[in-house]
Amino acid sequence: MIDERYLHDWSGTRYGQPLSLEKPGSVTSLAQWLKRCNEDGSPVALQGGRTGVSGGAAPGDGEHILSLENLREVISFDRQAGVIVVESGMILADVQALVEEEGWTLPLDLGSRGSCQIGGNAATNAGGCRVIKYGNMRNMVLGVEAVLADGSVIGPPNVLVKNNAGYSLTQLLVGSEGTLGVITKVALRLVPTPPVRLAALLAVAPQIGVDELLRCCRVGFGESLSAFEVMWPEYVEAALSEKADVRRLPEGFDGMRAVLIEVEGQSETAIGAQLEEVLSQLYDKNIVRDIVLPSSIKDGQALWAIRESVGEIQRDIRPYAGFDLGMPASQYDAFVTAARSNLESTGLPIKSYFFGHAGDGNLHAVIGPCPTDDVRACVEAALYDLLPAYTTTVTAEHGVGRKKKSMLGRARTQADIGAMIAIKRALDPKNILNPGRIFDL
């Protein structure tokens, strides 16, 4: 019997009954097992921490699950250079904690940090809250080791910052969602830990676009700005009702879009003064209507808890439809208004929550409950039918997996998809690795 938790990812959707669960403890045994699967033409479902929301890690009928959870050793840590090589099953939070003890930071940060794995982060090219400053996972990965479908092992992971010797197989595997190879080791480029990190919550004045506030913060804070997260009022209200430990927000936040910003720097005095100066200008110019400036680390964490309540909000509207759109911040407000109007005209008894990593143009929405396929289709149409009028992608950070497969043609051309299929066929001719994810062959 395979434990129920291996049968789906965070979205909760099941796609069928797998045949077996394999948890190799070494790359050698993994490679031998995969070689046999390839010889038999047996399909394999790759699993990291199963916090993905695109259905990529969820096994289908007749698939063999390959879990990476037993590959979790640190291979090397160059404390001088700030480069760590870990096995792909290591949990993100564990790597973050380990390097921070030595004055280094892995700037990738997601709400799922306690469960997602470094291999899953690489396979999905994870984004998160600090992309505005540090880029996404792709920018932090120097190299990977991976087992290809036929059991051959490519690697060891590159650890050099500059290495132009041939094609970058690493960058091909990052974001390939388990369809081209099993990532077994990852070399990560770290940054020195910033001594000070301060957060603030801003109520955006009704007449101001999110993009205008973003521009002001980028100009005002420059390189110090490390996060810019937007939440529409319904999201903030739902988050506050979930988190008993978060104090109420001032009245100025009622009915307003809220933006959580974070700034980093070398000195508490300097960064505190910059924060105060820029925010008072924004207030005086009526760009923000109210501000919460935490007076302690605990207060700052409470502000982040509002943004990170998405898990609880989703739980209350399951089964929900999740959206991971990418668009310029200048289109956010018009898109959300149009989407809301479309949703309202469906007449469905649903709740919708809009939020996102606005600093890098990533707009999320969770909408539900969608108890039937018809309701889900109606909700998806309300948003996706708007896309041609906007400059969008259907997935900014979660990946295509199974759920966004039918949407791929809205974000990529037929020539793009044809090239992707040619690469897949070259590396996995029997289509055993995560078949039916990203596209059908």
Ligand SMILES: Cc1cc2nc3c(=O)[nH]c(=O)nc-3n(C[C@H](O)[C@H](O)[C@H](O)COP(=O)(O)OP(=O)(O)OC[C@H]3O[C@@H](n4cnc5c(N)ncnc54)[C@H](O)[C@@H]3O)c2cc1C
């Ligand atoms: C509360 C919450 C907050 C989140 N916030 C963010 C966010 O801010 N930004 C963001 O980008 N995502 C976010 N996510 C989504 C998710 O956490 C990320 O996609 C994460 O990178 C997935 O890692 P995982 O180890 O759980 O992978 P899984 O879910 O197990 O797998 C994801 C995909 O990668 C493949 N895969 C996994 N491991 C490997 C491997 N070793 N080799 C090859 N392929 C592999 C799987 O087959 C699957 O296709 C969030 C999820 C939750 C639940």
